[in-house]
């Protein structure tokens with residue numbers, strides 16, 4: 001297990017437990033006896049080179065890919081035992097911020113935010129839906145975009161709307177895939193701040209995939225280095241930054 005300052009979450013409940021996870025495609029071993037726990041209200045960054053298996057890991061956790069070996073527990077449920085209906089109920093408690101944002105181009109901002117509410121919570125009254133949309137937009141400071149189309153938004157605004165949508169069902173766990181990729185540094189730091197704000201306000205736990213080291217530094221409670229299918233090392237950003245291990249140092253020295 002990890003030690004020192006990253007330890008401060010370890011007495012909390014585990015919201016994700018991955019044990020002995022292996023996944024390969026043909027002869028290509030992507031994950032090889034990989035282990036990870038994420039604790040309540042903890043932000044874990046998964047750091048790794050392009051193609052190292054970060055997305056495969058997240059897809060296994062949310063049951064979009066089936067592991068070859070190993071077990072995965074999400075919010076206490078062994079996901080391999082869930083039927084489609086139970087998986088759907090579990091996914092309601094998970095939020096996703098995709099690298100591409102995945103906003104619906106033909107829908108307004110309002111309709112994009114409304115979509116998960118209508119799909120997953122059929123009991124909501126119109127007034128409640130309006131209140132949830134207002135709250136979500138206020139969280140990201142974009143109340144005025146309600147009736148805009150995604151094509152009218154800047155890259156940073158689109159990312160904020162995608163974040164607002166990821167949070168609209170008040171998920172317990174949020175997955176962020178490269179949340180600052182392609183953004184200018186000022187906007188990227190604003191997204192970092194929003195990620196932290198969501199955690200504080202809604203007590204979410206997160207897995208954040210990133211190799212933007214500023215983003216990693218600002219948003220992580222703990223960093224996992226995924227290398228050759230395994231957790232090569234882990235610790236706080238500061239602990240990893242001081243590492244003398246060449247494989248760890250690479251991430252802090254070069255622009256990835």
Ligand SMILES: Nc1ncnc2c1ncn2[C@@H]1O[C@H](COP(=O)(O)OP(=O)(O)O)[C@@H](O)[C@H]1O
Pocket residue numbers: 025030048049050051052053054055056057
């Ligand atoms: N469905 C798939 N079929 C075959 N190979 C895949 C599939 N998904 C991912 N891979 C391979 O697994 C490796 C890890 O991919 P990925 O997790 O997407 O990397 P990243 O760390 O950049 O997110 C890559 O070599 C990729 O080509």
Ligand SMILES: [Mg+2]
Pocket residue numbers: 054055056
């Ligand atoms: Mg990826």
